[in-house]
Amino acid sequence: xxxxxxxxxxxxxxxxxxxxxxxxxxxxxxxxxxxxxxxxxxxxxxxxxxxxxxxxxxxxxxxxxxxxxxxxxxxxxxxxxxxxxxxxxxxxxxxxxxxxxxxxxxxxxxxxxxxxxxxxxxxxxxxxxxxxxxxxxxxxxxxx
Amino acid sequence: xxxxxxxxxxxxxxxxxxxxxxxxxxxxxxxxxxxxxxxxxxxxxxxxxxxxxxxxxxxxxxxxxxxxxxxxxxxxxxxxxxxxxxxxxxxxxxxxxxxxxxxxxxxxxxxxxxxxxxxxxxxxxxxxxxxxxxxxxxxxxxxx
DNA sequence: GGGTGTCGTAACAATTATTGTTGCGACTGC
DNA sequence: GCAGTCGCAACAATAATTGTTACGACACCC
Numbered sequence: 307x308x309x310x311x312x313x314x315x316x317x318x319x320x321x322x323x324x325x326x327x328x329x330x331x332x333x334x335x336x337x338x339x340x341x342x343x344x345x346x347x348x349x350x351x352x353x354x355x356x357x358x359x360x361x362x363x364x365x366x367x368x369x370x371x372x373x374x375x376x377x378x379x380x381x382x383x384x385x386x387x388x389x390x391x392x393x394x395x396x397x398x399x400x401x402x403x404x405x406x407x408x409x410x411x412x413x414x415x416x417x418x419x420x421x422x423x424x425x426x427x428x429x430x431x432x433x434x435x436x437x438x439x440x441x442x443x444x445x446x447x448x449x450x
Numbered sequence: 451x452x453x454x455x456x457x458x459x460x461x462x463x464x465x466x467x468x469x470x471x472x473x474x475x476x477x478x479x480x481x482x483x484x485x486x487x488x489x490x491x492x493x494x495x496x497x498x499x500x501x502x503x504x505x506x507x508x509x510x511x512x513x514x515x516x517x518x519x520x521x522x523x524x525x526x527x528x529x530x531x532x533x534x535x536x537x538x539x540x541x542x543x544x545x546x547x548x549x550x551x552x553x554x555x556x557x558x559x560x561x562x563x564x565x566x567x568x569x570x571x572x573x574x575x576x577x578x579x580x581x582x583x584x585x586x587x588x589x590x591x592x593x594x
Numbered sequence: 595g596g597g598t599g600t601c602g603t604a605a606c607a608a609t610t611a612t613t614g615t616t617g618c619g620a621c622t623g624c
Numbered sequence: 625g626c627a628g629t630c631g632c633a634a635c636a637a638t639a640a641t642t643g644t645t646a647c648g649a650c651a652c653c654c
Binding site for chain 4: 335336337347348351352355365366367368369370371372373401
Binding site for chain 3: 345
């Protein structure tokens, strides 16, 4: 199992801020978002910090501080979020370099690398097709 | 970073066995493969055990024992290998269930689930396009 | 029948990445 | 000055994978 839910939590946070702003509020606090996502506020701040670096959200400090969207949800795709919060590739190579004296050990990494890059490109393409506005719409469409 | 190189190692092992058999040998030992992949024989046995359960390889015991392909490399795709060695989904949900009393917390999982399933399906499709014979060919084509 | 080499598997340690938690300084509006 | 929130560092907790050791099971060979 891929043990990282960073993309999921980041999308959750963005959808939450987006909805909150639609309801007329200026900013959302990390504590509110953390409560909705059932996690710790620091986890949210860390993730939102990365999204801020990518230009997707802004933060204010002081009393009445919090987070707001830097762009419309319509102009944000899951690929933007993915690139902001996921550091590495989808599939990993050997953790130790294989035996370069062996034909297979020598050729396997470039061969797999090439295949993996193609797949990652496809995934990126799929992620780019979904905007955060789409996500929020689907969230609100869930039956209760 | 996705910390698991299982698919990579499994492809390495299959390519190694395939090449070894093309050179006229009957079976390959986990120690030979481990030496090429620069890892421990037990790691290889564990992976090959999962591939055996999926019907991709066979093993013999006793003196002169080892591993052999159960099917031609041409008829094996990376998807077969992926399904044999990767237990979970590509993207994970929240590790704790979000606040079901919150609209976003309630709707986020079905929304993301749906998106993720589409992407996984695409990845599977891509993996199914590559046979292990393709991989071995690319491995041998690597410049040295 | 015993010796040998290899798989099969369990148990546990080591490593790595992520997530959770605490603490405290910085900033801003009142 | 006070209160509320972010920013960030440090560290613990958790989980998954990988590495290692150990030993029994099995089959071939003599």
